Amino acid sequence: xxxxxxxxxxxxxxxxxxxxxxxxxxxxxxxxSLFLIKAPSGFGKTALLSQWRQxxxxxxxxxxxxxxxxxxxxxxxxxxxxxAALQQAGCDFGQGAxxxxxxxxxxxxxxxxxxxxxxxxxLDSEIYLVLEDYHCITNHEIHALLxxxxxxxxxxxxxxxxxxxxxxxxxxxxxxxxxxTEVGIKALRFTHxxxxxxxxxxxxxxxxxxxxREIHDATEGWVAGIxxxxxxxxxxxxxxxxxxxxxLRPQMSEAIxxxxxxxxxxxxxxxxxxxSIFDRFSAELCEAVIGIxxxxxxxxxxxxxxxxxxxxxxxxxxxxxxxxxxxYLGRRLVAGVVDDLGxxxxxxxxxxERKDASLSREFIALIRECRVALSTVDLGSLHLKASVxxxxxxxxxxxxxxxxxxxxxxxxxxxxxxxxxxxxxxxDLNTVLAWLTNMPEAELSKRWRLRLAKxxxxxxxxxxxxxxxxxxxxxAGVSVxxxxxxxxxxxxRAAFACVAEQSADVLELDELWPPSGxxxxxxxxxxxxxxxxxxxxxxxxxxxxxxxxxxxxxAPNITFAYNRGVIAWTSVIQGDLASAERMLRxxxxxxxxxxxxxxxPACAVAGYLAEVLYVTNALDDLEGLLAGRLDVMNRxxxxxxxVRAYVMGARGRFVQGDVHGAHDLLDRLKSYxxxxxxxxxxxxxxxxxxxxxxxxGDRASAQSLQSxxxxxxxxxxxxxxxxxxxxxxxxxxxxxxxRIRCMIASGDAANALQFLDSLARLPVxxxxxxxxxxxxxxRAMALESQKEREGAEQEMDVALRLSASAGVVRSFTDExxxxxTVLRAIAAKFDGGKRDLDDxxxxxxxxxxxxxxxxxxxxxxxxxxxxxxxEVGSFKLSMRERxxxxxxxxxMPNKRIATTMNVSIDTVKWHLKNIFSKLDAADRFxxxxxxxxxxxxxxxx
Numbered sequence: 001x002x003x004x005x006x007x008x009x010x011x012x013x014x015x016x017x018x019x020x021x022x023x024x025x026x027x028x029x030x031x032x033s034l035f036l037i038k039a040p041s042g043f044g045k046t047a048l049l050s051q052w053r054q055x056x057x058x059x060x061x062x063x064x065x066x067x068x069x070x071x072x073x074x075x076x077x078x079x080x081x082x083x084a085a086l087q088q089a090g091c092d093f094g095q096g097a098x099x100x101x102x103x104x105x106x107x108x109x110x111x112x113x114x115x116x117x118x119x120x121x122x123l124d125s126e127i128y129l130v131l132e133d134y135h136c137i138t139n140h141e142i143h144a145l146l147x148x149x150x151x152x153x154x155x156x157x158x159x160x161x162x163x164x165x166x167x168x169x170x171x172x173x174x175x176x177x178x179x180x181t182e183v184g185i186k187a188l189r190f191t192h193x194x195x196x197x198x199x200x201x202x203x204x205x206x207x208x209x210x211x212x213r214e215i216h217d218a219t220e221g222w223v224a225g226i227x228x229x230x231x232x233x234x235x236x237x238x239x240x241x242x243x244x245x246x247x248l249r250p251q252m253s254e255a256i257x258x259x260x261x262x263x264x265x266x267x268x269x270x271x272x273x274x275x276s277i278f279d280r281f282s283a284e285l286c287e288a289v290i291g292i293x294x295x296x297x298x299x300x301x302x303x304x305x306x307x308x309x310x311x312x313x314x315x316x317x318x319x320x321x322x323x324x325x326x327x328y329l330g331r332r333l334v335a336g337v338v339d340d341l342g343x344x345x346x347x348x349x350x351x352x353e354r355k356d357a358s359l360s361r362e363f364i365a366l367i368r369e370c371r372v373a374l375s376t377v378d379l380g381s382l383h384l385k386a387s388v389x390x391x392x393x394x395x396x397x398x399x400x401x402x403x404x405x406x407x408x409x410x411x412x413x414x415x416x417x418x419x420x421x422x423x424x425x426x427x428d429l430n431t432v433l434a435w436l437t438n439m440p441e442a443e444l445s446k447r448w449r450l451r452l453a454k455x456x457x458x459x460x461x462x463x464x465x466x467x468x469x470x471x472x473x474x475x476a477g478v479s480v481x482x483x484x485x486x487x488x489x490x491x492x493r494a495a496f497a498c499v500a501e502q503s504a505d506v507l508e509l510d511e512l513w514p515p516s517g518x519x520x521x522x523x524x525x526x527x528x529x530x531x532x533x534x535x536x537x538x539x540x541x542x543x544x545x546x547x548x549x550x551x552x553x554x555a556p557n558i559t560f561a562y563n564r565g566v567i568a569w570t571s572v573i574q575g576d577l578a579s580a581e582r583m584l585r586x587x588x589x590x591x592x593x594x595x596x597x598x599x600x601p602a603c604a605v606a607g608y609l610a611e612v613l614y615v616t617n618a619l620d621d622l623e624g625l626l627a628g629r630l631d632v633m634n635r636x637x638x639x640x641x642x643v644r645a646y647v648m649g650a651r652g653r654f655v656q657g658d659v660h661g662a663h664d665l666l667d668r669l670k671s672y673x674x675x676x677x678x679x680x681x682x683x684x685x686x687x688x689x690x691x692x693x694x695x696x697g698d699r700a701s702a703q704s705l706q707s708x709x710x711x712x713x714x715x716x717x718x719x720x721x722x723x724x725x726x727x728x729x730x731x732x733x734x735x736x737x738x739r740i741r742c743m744i745a746s747g748d749a750a751n752a753l754q755f756l757d758s759l760a761r762l763p764v765x766x767x768x769x770x771x772x773x774x775x776x777x778x779r780a781m782a783l784e785s786q787k788e789r790e791g792a793e794q795e796m797d798v799a800l801r802l803s804a805s806a807g808v809v810r811s812f813t814d815e816x817x818x819x820x821t822v823l824r825a826i827a828a829k830f831d832g833g834k835r836d837l838d839d840x841x842x843x844x845x846x847x848x849x850x851x852x853x854x855x856x857x858x859x860x861x862x863x864x865x866x867x868x869x870x871e872v873g874s875f876k877l878s879m880r881e882r883x884x885x886x887x888x889x890x891x892m893p894n895k896r897i898a899t900t901m902n903v904s905i906d907t908v909k910w911h912l913k914n915i916f917s918k919l920d921a922a923d924r925f926x927x928x929x930x931x932x933x934x935x936x937x938x939x940x941x
């Protein structure tokens with residue numbers, strides 16, 4: 001007799017988090033023969049297949065479902081469930097396949113497959129059979145049967161399998177012929193947004209981006225871990241929940257691990273504890289260092305049965321412990337060692353205290369037991385073996401880590417000298433500084449390559465004072481045996497010039513072109529020259545340098561990250577924001593993939609991307625980009641990227657009404673500049689506070705802050721000096737633009753216009769797209785304050801046309817009400833009709849929407865906001881959703897909205913789905929009408 005509940009998906013008491021990105025992927029590839037969803041327990045395999053099943057049913061497909069267990073290894077029972085599932089799905093054929101099946105007969109399975117395939121061929125519908133928990137099946141006959149089905153089944157039949165392990169099918173041919181879709185741990189991990197959705201449903205208190213990011217990072221998107229942490233958090237006092245989170249993690253880890261380890265064989269539990277000394281491990285490492293036989297089989301089984309192990313690569317050759325469990329295993333290892341030795345010590349003391357203590361057989365056995373115990377817990381020896389193995393395989397950071405753990409100083413120093421520059425290039429500056437800080441000065445002083453690595457770690461982390469001292473010391477090592485080459489020293493000086501805001505000095509590298517050093521110094525030289533040429537307005541030289549650089553193979557390390565940032569910034573100042581965003585998004589993805597989200601390379605690119613996202617009004621994306629990253633940027637990042645991240649983060653918070661949060665970021669930016677001896681972060685922070693004070697109508701505070709900013713800028717001379725300042729130009733330029741805003745606000749428009757005219761005449765300013773737009777906007781505002789509306793509209797029209805193709809929005813909205821007034825005056829008499837003018841009008845509408853709906857009386861036939869029902873007046877749309885809504889109201893199709901916003905069409909569909917849901921609308925017409933009633937978009941003229 002078959003169990004009916006095994007033929008339907010499990011039911012959930014709590015509504016599942018929707019996985020549209022994965023369901024859409026499965027739907028797009030629904031034509032394939034096999035769908036393999038493979039991951040350990042707790043990654044949402046069943047939930048995903050349940051959601052996909054609903055989608056398939058809505059499309060008119062037939063879907064059968066079987067919840068497998070160990071009892072289904074009996075062949076006839078398995079086949080009975082297959083037929084029952086297909087019939088329950090609506091496949092209208094009889095028991096022909098089962099009728100020809102004779103259990104125990106040699107050809108029984110082949111006859112069943114033939115009959116089943118013939119039956120399936122008679123159906124017109126698409127048929128999907130879901131086999132849930134296929135890892136329970138160990139019967140090779142069943143594997144062979146399904147392999148035969150996949151080989152001969154008609155194109156309308158599809159098999160979907162969820163499993164903790166890869167099924168023993170011959171999948172290679174299916175892969176070669178593009179007949180299989182595989183969804184693994186990486187795809188199944190929850191994104192940060194999905195984590196936030198879980199928390200919003202399970203935790204009663206509001207969860208901030210930082211808090212949700214902490215939980216997401218702690219669990220690494222492991223669905224079960226997120227749910228368990230949220231339940232533990234929910235049970236706590238909401239007022240102290242965030243404080244308690246650090247305590248909840250080890251409690252939850254211990255609870256899970258204790259039950260897991262207790263159910264394991266003792267030798268496996270012991271292996272896991274010994275592996276806890278490694279940050280990552282492979283079967284080869286386990287066999288060579290710990291002496292475990294059949295390690296590959298053991299690790300594969302552990303990774304499949306539970307979430308303790310996390311595969312690190314596609315082929316599952318490397319693993320690490322899930323961060324929730326690594327610390328606990330390490331503590332358990334140490335505690336076990338202490339406990340074991342304590343017991344032996346107590347037994348030995350008890351024996352010696354006996355009156356008849358002697359070298360009896362009992363005592364000799366005890367001594368032998370002590371020797372075995374001491375040899376098995378010799379962590380120093382274990383670390384040394386691990387260090388040698390990691391070095392032989394080219395994993396230097398782990399090699400040094402274990403060499404230090406083994407107390408082998410000389411070996412560790414030599415190892416550090418060989419690998420320090422490689423680690424610097426990967427952006428792990430803290431690691432290098434930690435190594436060298438703990439190294440005796442006598443050792444460091446005789447190793448020039450280590451001193452070079454120490455300099456690079458200091459200068460790349462913006463430590464101006466330390467890098468200045470180190471640079472002086474390096475000069476003595478130029479051209480000495482085992483020392484530093486003249487080219488390397490020139491590149492060191494160029495990097496220091498960039499950090500010290502003396503980028504004009506970098507152009508001395510021209511004399512040593514083309515580069516003649518190792519890969520790292522060559523790439524730094526190209527980055528420094530590109531940076532200096534960009535500020536000098538010599539963009540053709542930037543292209544020349546990059547052309548040379550692209551001929552070399554480039555690794556996605558820290559020099560790659562800064563290169564992407566510099567080149568993207570060059571695109572921004574030339575007006576090509578779309579290219580800049582594509583380049584930076586790709587670089588973020590690449591660096592995150594290799595080094596992790598909070599790594600220095602990934603954060604370096606993120607700082608530059610933050611500026612592009614803010615300027616184009618992608619505020620939701622900006623918040624997500626910076627969440628959990630600013631603390632890393634504050635420790636180890638070139639200030640160009642850091643200033644952008646903090647300023648744009650502060651602007652984003654200010655726009656969303658979090659004034660306190662905005663000022664907190666600016667205070668941190670200023671403190672950072674003061675602590676490092678850097679002027680740019682300080683000037684940028686003060687300039688932003690002036691702008692915010694003016695927007696809030698606090699002229700007195702703005703003037704006081706401006707006086708301090710003017711004092712800083714005075715040290716850079718007048719405008720005649722600006723062309724030679726290089727990157728330092730940003731400091732007096734920030735002060736000048738800020739002073740102009742203060743003049744306009746105080747009614748001194750005449751002097752403001754003189755300053756603006758003076759700026760426009762400087763080639764180093766007029767050739768910059770970003771500053772040119774700002775100058776035209778400020779000129780329009782100054783003319784408006786003088787009641788010269790026509791001139792103001794002409795200036796604003798120029799700014800609009802310049803910015804339309806780039807999608808610049810916040811440069812307008814950041815200037816406040818005066819800018820909005822001129823823009824609305826232009827919109828009131830805008831005369832379109834041509835495609836280029838239509839694009840400008842769409843751009844203008846988007847800018848105006850970012851200011852918010854205009855304050856104007858509604859027609860009598862339309863209810864006012866106060867009269868509207870709460871359902872209409874309480875919509876909470878994100879900034880991105882508001883943008884989509886505006887374009888929707890203009891009659892744009894999805895494809896054009898995607899092109900205009902520079903996002904994928906799937907992203908547009910996702911935002912539309914959210915908008916329709918929030919406004920409870922059935923179609924586009926209804927959603928637009930409801931949005932207009934709510935004042936979310938302006939009514940048509």
